Structure formats: structure tokens, C-alpha cells
Amino acid sequence: MRTKLILIIPITFLILFFYLPLISIIHEGLWDNGFTLKYLKAVLSNSYHRRIILFTIEQALASTLLTLALGLPGAYIFAKYDFPGKSFVKAILTVPFVMPSIMVALGFILLFGKQGFFTQLIGRDLGILYSWKAILIAHAFYNFPVVVRMVSSLWQRINPHYEEVAMSLGAKGFTLFRKVTLPMLLPGIFASSMLTFIFCFLSFSIPLILGGYKYATIEVDIFTSIMTLLDFKVGSALAIIQITLSFAFMYIYIKSLDMYAKAEEQRIFRQPQKLTLKELASLKGLLIGIYSLIVFIFIISPLLAVLYDSLIFQGKFSLEWYRRVFSAKYNPIFGANTLIAIKNSLLFGFSAVLLSTTIALIIAYALHRWQFKGKNVFEALVMLPLGSSAITLGLGYIRTFHKPPLELLGTWYIIVFAHTIIAYPFVLRAISAVLKKIKPNLKEAALSLGAKEWQAFLKVELPLALGGIIVGAIFAFAISIAELGATYMLYQPEYTTITIAVYRFLSARQWGSASALSVILMIVSAVSFMIIERIGEEIW
């Protein structure tokens, strides 16, 4: 019983740094000397905000469809076939998980802008940048690997007997797929679509940077309402609308995830078919090759564009941008020098890792191993932060922590707390995934052999969960390093991070400096990527 008291740590943290800010937003938006709906009505009757709300949902839907179109063929190829270079393509698919969105946005600017590589290559501006097209493509970049992994993992677990029975009864070709295979894949397709949809619904950096003035989302709208117009009432009303919608989506997602988990539990694991040389030379091999190439170009080209741009100064190959960026001189654009920004990024990153891993580990353990009163409520409460957005969180922090007794605004750790809230749901997922695989009777065996609860945890469960914990920690680090919205709303000049600095350079249209700094981000992310690859733990 006493060990369960440890739950006080995550619960207190969530109440203080998630639920209190959430309540303050609701209070701000629905209260004016008493309960009022006038701010909500004002927002909903304003055609500008209405259009933005509609666009947010539309772009999320369209992004999800594009993501599926790109991801499903990959899921099929990965589930069915073994071909040379498969593990390489698979590794490339992990890259978007750890690549900061600001860097990807910069890459898109460099590729599709007026002077961009693709624009030059084709000879005319396709009008991709600063429109909905760029938003959709960037969202697909982030999410199609999720579809590939979730759906192919399910595909491999479909018992071949189902298809064989259907074939013996006369089903073949597309009918076989539509009537037997597809229904069994649906939980995977649906769950990964919901995840993509929520990500696109709440995404901030991509519409902010790539959408231009015309294509704002709710997230961007809240951000401008608060940071530019200083209108907290409208910002809060928008945030309430966003939260309501995203919690509803979250609910659907969690339900779909249950179905997915049940379907994935199947013990069957079909070995992918090894393609012979003859098959590789046929149409099949060609299509696989083309798909792999598209994946490679799609994922790698924004990164290469950034790297290339950072090395070109006034049309010549040079390290000038790096020299400028690293000169210890005070940098007027973001009010600190680069070394401090790097130091801040690392400090926030490691602190967020420590905090979010601790919290997620305690929560995951409680969810999977303990029975207690109110567990359902507890589970819902710890899952909700996944449905909140960075900007909403930032807004809530500004409202909650600007006055005593919790006057924390302007401290560095308030940024760490925000990063922790944003990151821990992902850590929780990684740790839950491994804990679920560890059979509870291993702990019982240890107990019967004389291990106390904590010894059984340390000697048996922790070593077995270590892979998932490390992967979760790296997620937390990557998320913290890349976080823009909440950090921007909470930071002081002396707490500038690399991501903030890149954004400042982007706003000032200094692409070269932005690229050079982004390469530093890229290096950090690449290290994360290699650790994940080395550990090789399934990520979701």
C-alpha cells in the first residue's frame, strides 16, 4: 500500500502544470463577473475565426488522406516482402520522429520557395509554399511512417488461414482483399488515421511557417490573438473550442487504439516473403524500388536542402554562416549568442527527459500492475494531456503563473515543465508498450524467490523495460529540443533555445543562419535517431 503513495508525484505535477492552467483558460474564456458565453459566441459569429476553425479540420482531414495514400502501399510492401535494402528504408522511416518540425519547414522553404531547388528544377513556382499544399505535404512527411508501421505490423499478424479458407471458398483478388483482409486491417488503418488527424489538428510550427498569412489554423490563431493582439479573452475562447474538439478526437483515438491493441495481440507472425532475383527484376520489384526511392527523396531532401544551404555563402561553398552563427558576439536577432542557445536547449532537453521519464514510468507501472479505486478516472486524467496543444498550454501557463503564490513565469524551469507535459504522453506510450510485454508472473516468480517488491522491480522488470524507457526518453528529448510554440510564449531572451533562434532567423528571412543552426539541431536529432536504431525497440 505504501508504495502506491508514489502516485502522488505524477498526480500533483499534472494538477499543477496541466489541470490548473486548463481551468484558468476555461475561467478566462467563460467568466466575466459570472458565467458568460459571450466570448465563445463572439468567436463563433466572426467569419474570420469560423473560417479558421473549418480550415483546421479540413486540412487535418486532407492531410490524413494524403498520409494514408502514401503510407498504405508502404504498409503492404513491408508486411509482404523482404527485399534488399528493406532495413535501410525502415530506418529512414524513423527519421521524421526525431526531426524538429521547424527544420523540416525550413527545408520546405528551401525546396519550394521562389529560389528553391524544385522551383529551379521545374522552372516555375508551383505555388506550394505559403499555401495549404505545403501544409499537407509537411504533415504527410511526419505521419506516413506511423501508418506504415502500425498497419504493416497488423498485416503481418493476420492469420494466413483466414485468407486460405476464403480462397478455398472461392474468393480471390480484390474480393478477397475487400471481404477478408481489409476488415482485419481496419483497426490499424483507423487508429493510425486518428493519430495523424490529431497531430495535424494540433500542429503549430508547420502552418505557422508554411501556411503564410492566408492559411492559419486554430493553433496559429490562438497564438496571434495572444502574442500579437494581446487579446486573452478571444484566445481563451478559441482554446476552449480547440480543447473540446481535440478531447473528442482523443476519445475516439483511444477507443480505436483498444481495438488495434486487441487485433495486434495475435500470436501469429507471418514472415515476409523473400523476393527472388527474378521477381526483383519484374514489375513488382520495380514498384517496390520506386516506392523506396520516393520515401528516400521525400524524407531526405528537406534535410539535404538545409545542409546544402548552410554551406553556401554568396553563391560559393563556405563555412561563413557557421562562423557568424558561432561568433560569441551578442546576436541582436534573438538577444543571446548561439552557445547559450545550445546550452539552453540541452538543459531543457535533459531536464524534460528526467522529469517526463520519471512521471511516465510511475504512471505506466500503476496502469499495468496495480489495481486501485478510481483507476478508470486516473487513466483518463493521465491520458488527456495528449489531446492538449502547446499553444493552449502556453496560454494556460501565462494565465496561471503570472501571480503569487505560483509566480513562475520567467523562470527556466517553467519551460521544462511545459516540455514535460507535452512529451510525457509519448514516453508513457513507449514504456507502456514494453511493460505490456513483460509477463506479470516474472515479478511473482521473483517475489517467491525472496525478492521484495522494489528488488523484483529493479532486478527483473526494469532491465526488461529498459529499451522502451530509453526510446521514450529519446522521444522526450527530441520533442523538447524541437518545441517552439509553448517555449516562445514562456521564454525570456536569456532562455533562447536553438529552435527559437532558428525561428527568429526565419522570421527575419535570414535563411543561411537559420540553416546553419538547423544543422546543429539535425546533428542532435541524428544522434537520437542512431540510439533508437541501435536499441531497435518497436516504437509504438
Add this chain to the structure above:
Amino acid sequence: MVSVELREILKILGDFRLEIESLKAKEGEFLTLLGPSGCGKTTTLRIIAGFEKPDRGEVLFNSKVMNEIPPYERNIGIVFQDYALFPHMTVFKNIAFGLELRKLPREEIEKKVRWALKLVGLEGFENRYPEQLSGGQQQRVALARALVIEPEVLLLDEPLSNLDAKIRERLRGEIKRIQKELSITTIYVTHDQEEAMAISDRIAVMNDGRIEQVGKPLELYYNPKTEFVAKFLGLSNILELEAENGKACLGKLCFNVDKDGKVRIFFRPESVYITDGDFAEIVHYELLPGRIRLRLSIEGKEIMAERFLDELPFRVENIPKRVGVRVKSFALL
């Protein structure tokens, strides 16, 4: 040596209700909990181990109440159906786990692990990982790991049910041998009645959260107290008859029951002998290796008989339509 006793145990798990008035395994005894899946036998074992707390009642080891003692202080050894070997440790490490927690010196640990490996016949497998072993080998490691700490009680939860038939039969003999050698009080859970009969000193038959009957294997087999025990332990004949003057008769087949009124008479197929005669009609027969199983109809009621072929008063090639029948032993339900 330790005795294990349960007193007035009640455990409610959702819709399921486990209720045990009293159950005792004597010092050094091999007691089996036998029953269909979902009857509560595993829950009973987990209550003895301390993984589940009873809602009411007491668990006693040598008359000492153990309810509040955590599993790691009960000095038990347990083997699970799926073995629960630690996948990140070698065979040696797995077996040494409990000894290391007891802070034994290095040489002693090595000596004891070697003893345990020899006991289960797995010398030379020290450095393998569980995934490199066959199911039967994993089973032996799990047994060695449970025994090496010299537990006072050994708890086995369907330890053989994941193995194929031949290995199962060999290992059950070995478990029995080791248990006798160490004379360790053992509680064994299984749903396989043949396994239970072969291995146990006594069996407690469980059904739907209750203990139906406790007794020696043959006692349960030939003198079951309830229809459930009768049917669970093997093929059975149950006749509901009206007795007069201490005799219950089905046509010419009579039983001396020493009481009057309604009686339920139970006997096994192998208690039914075939004689010359004509009051039983052979409805159907099945030839088994060396044996024959007959379905006989007497006065509209069917009974089953099983005999070795050379005990028949006729030849298999020439089976008559009607025979006589004698029941050598029976019991009243």
C-alpha cells in the same frame, strides 16, 4: 517440513466466488488441486503463495497464520504454467537469483546451483538463455530455480500442460521422484485427472469455486461423493433406482444397498463383467487396443462396460446380440 492449511477462505473476483471451508496438506504430502478451468484452483494456489489476499479466512503454515506475510517471506517455491524464467538472465543466473537475494557467498551459490541442475538433469546448460531451451528444459530450470532455495512449500501451477504428451509423462515421474527425495510439502494444480491420479498422495477435486471432495486417488475414483467427481475422474455409470428390502434391481441386475427408497448407484465401466446370459442387449461396441468398450441396454437403461478382450466369454469375431452382466463393486452417490 511444513503443513499448509486453509480455513474458511472466501475470495470474490467479479462474478466468481471461491469458498474453501477447510483444506490441509500434511507435512511432506503431495496434494493436488484438480478441476476444470475456471474452478478456482489457480486462485487457491495464489492465495497460498500470497499473490492474492483472501477476503476472509486464514492461510496457515504449521498452524502459523500467514495472511499478512508477503510472498517473499513465506519461503515458497513456485513453478508457473509458462515457467516465467527471467528472459534477460542465463540459466545459472535464473537459478542463482533467490540465493543471491539471500546474500549467500559465491562458492556456496555455485555449489547449490550445480546441485539443483543435477537434480533436474540439466548439467552443462548454465550459460544458455531461456529462449535457447526447449519447453521441457525450461520447465526443469523453473523447477530447479524453485527448489534451490530449499523452500518449505512447493507450489506447481499446471507445470506440465504446455508440454507434449511424452515429455509430460516423463517429467511428472521426475517431479514425483524429486518431491519424495526432498520430502517437501507440495501443492500441485492440474486439470488432467490422469496426471493427478499418477502423481498425488491426495487429490482435492474442485468445481465452481468449491472443493467437492478430498481423498486418495483410488478412493475418489471408486467412491466419489458427488456426480461431478464421478464424472470428472473418468467414465462412469450412474443408475437411479428404487430399492426394496435393501435391494435395488434393474431387471436381473441387482445391488445390495442395505436401504430402501430412491438410490443413486455408481460404478466404473471396468467393474462391469460380461457373463453368459441374455438380459443385456449390446447396443454398440468399440474396439480399443487390447480392450473392448460396450454400451449395454438393460430394461431401457444404458450402462457402459470395459473389459480386456481375453476376459470375454465370447470371441471378438463373433459378438452375440445379448449377454449377461455382473457388477463387482459399486458405490452410492
